[in-house]
Each structure stands twice: as structure tokens, then as C-alpha cells.
Amino acid sequence: MRRFSPEYLRDTRRGLWEDRESLAPLELSSHDRILDVGCGTGELSRVLQEESAATVVGIDADRALLEHAEGADELVQGDAVRLPFADDAFDLVVCQALLINLPDPLAAVREFARVSGDLVAAIEPDNSQVRIESTVDSEARLADRARSQYIRGVETDVSLGPAVSDRFRTVGLESVETIRHPLRRAVQPPYSAADVESAKRKARGTRIDEQRRTLRSGGLTQAEVDALQDDWQAMGRAVVEQMAAGEYERESVVPFFVTVGRVP
Numbered sequence: 001m002r003r004f005s006p007e008y009l010r011d012t013r014r015g016l017w018e019d020r021e022s023l024a025p026l027e028l029s030s031h032d033r034i035l036d037v038g039c040g041t042g043e044l045s046r047v048l049q050e051e052s053a054a055t056v057v058g059i060d061a062d063r064a065l066l067e068h069a070e071g072a073d074e075l076v077q078g079d080a081v082r083l084p085f086a087d088d089a090f091d092l093v094v095c096q097a098l099l100i101n102l103p104d105p106l107a108a109v110r111e112f113a114r115v116s117g118d119l120v121a122a123i124e125p126d127n128s129q130v131r132i133e134s135t136v137d138s139e140a141r142l143a144d145r146a147r148s149q150y151i152r153g154v155e156t157d158v159s160l161g162p163a164v165s166d167r168f169r170t171v172g173l174e175s176v177e178t179i180r181h182p183l184r185r186a187v188q189p190p191y192s193a194a195d196v197e198s199a200k201r202k203a204r205g206t207r208i209d210e211q212r213r214t215l216r217s218g219g220l221t222q223a224e225v226d227a228l229q230d231d232w233q234a235m236g237r238a239v240v241e242q243m244a245a246g247e248y249e250r251e252s253v254v255p256f257f258v259t260v261g262r263v264p
Helices: 006-013 022-027 043-049 106-113 138-151 161-170 193-204 204-210 212-217 222-244
Strands: 033-037 055-060 074-077 090-096 115-124 131-134 173-185 250-262
Touching: 022 106, 022 115, 022 138, 022 250, 033 212, 043 055, 074 250, 090 106, 106 161, 115 161, 131 138, 138 212, 138 222, 161 222, 161 250, 173 222, 193 204, 193 222, 204 212, 204 222, 212 222
Parallel strands: 033 055, 033 090, 055 074, 090 115
Antiparallel strands: 115 250, 131 250, 173 250
8 A cells, every 4th residue: 555644645635625515425414433444644534523423433554644643533553455343333434535545445445335334435536637727838748747657657546536436336335426526726826835845846856756666667767757857847946936926826626536335
């Protein structure tokens, strides 16, 4: 399973639930016990607590993330494909951006169905369909280029979102439905501290460095990765310059898919 820092999780999930209409099929107000699998630092757990009167249990394999987790009534360290709970222990079992990071997402869905007596839900993105618009002309093109190579090289299915329903039906879940829930993120003046730091990371080529091994697995040579990083840094410097002038704007859309199924 892929590992992430607390800062990465908070940043990539920031703003995801400003609009919670897509959570309606989870029937949050009707549950007594909810399990948040792969809870990380608790972004979804907090939403579950706010929208229900249920006891929310968070579980994650990464002890370091659990040390930063908030929002759950109980926290447990454990594996998504070997959940340490009895059959039918929860009314709802849900995950957010977890299945895309597992080598065997179907095994996890089977476990979700085992420990749920009612509903199973997964909130997963399709990272192949991310769209970016930017006042820096090269940003969207470079982001598309890096993303396509990353998807070719990554070991898990980071485009799984719209296909989660197939996994649900495979394990026997019924009344499966999926709602598309786009995460829209905008950067514009006045810039936040996170916006400024993101621009500096672009100028340093940090993202390409972090993904270097995966980009190589996706088919790029070492020289091609170096060239991509050079282009990325040049783009980042343009972002920093536009930001200094108060002219930089960027909008990204990451399509998430909320899939819900009922245990027969």
C-alpha cells in the first residue's frame, strides 16, 4: 500500500466536503456505528461525526497518521483487507481515496461487506480525468504530461473511481449507485500560505523528484525525467513571478465518485 504524509492528505482533501449533497446515499443520520477505513488524519471522520449521531471508528494501517487523526470516537490500527472486527459490526463501512492506493481493492471491498450489516460506500477519484486551467500557459500541459506518465508507472489503479461499482457488484452488494462529486480547487489573490508554498515547490521541482521512480516505471528515461523536471521548475518560476505580481490564477477539478451498495 502507498504511504502519505499528514500534510499531503490534508492538502489533497481540503475542500472536498464543502458541499455534502453527494453524501445523501450514505444515509448518515440513520446509523449507530460507522467505520472509516483508511481514515488517515481524519478528514472524512470529522464529516461523518458532524453529519450523524453515530459512533465513528477510524482505522488505518499507518500508526504515524493515526497520531494526527481527529474526528473519530475510536481509533484502531489495522489492515483494510484484514479488518479486526466481527461480522456485521457496523451499519456503514466507508473509505475515502483508499482503494486507489491498494494493490487488491477487491479484497478490501469483501472485508467492508463482511463487517457491515447494512451499507458499504467508497469515495474514490479518477486521477486520469483531472483538469487544470492556469494563467501560466505551460502548467496544464506539463501537469497532463507528468500525470499520464505517473499513471503508467504507479502500481495501483489511481483511476478506479468510476469502476468501483463493478467491484461492489462482484462481492454481491445490491442497489449499487454512483454519484460524481467533483473537487474544485481555485488559487487566486489573495494567496494563502499553502498557495505560496505550493508555488515554491513547483519552482524547486519537488513533485517530479518525489515521483521520479514512478515516472521511470512509466517509461521515461533518466534524461527525460531530468528534462521534465527542468520544464517543471521553469513553470514554477513563472508561477512565483505571477504570484508576486498578483496575477496568478489556477483552477483544478478532480472527479471523485461516491459509490454506495447495500449488504444483502
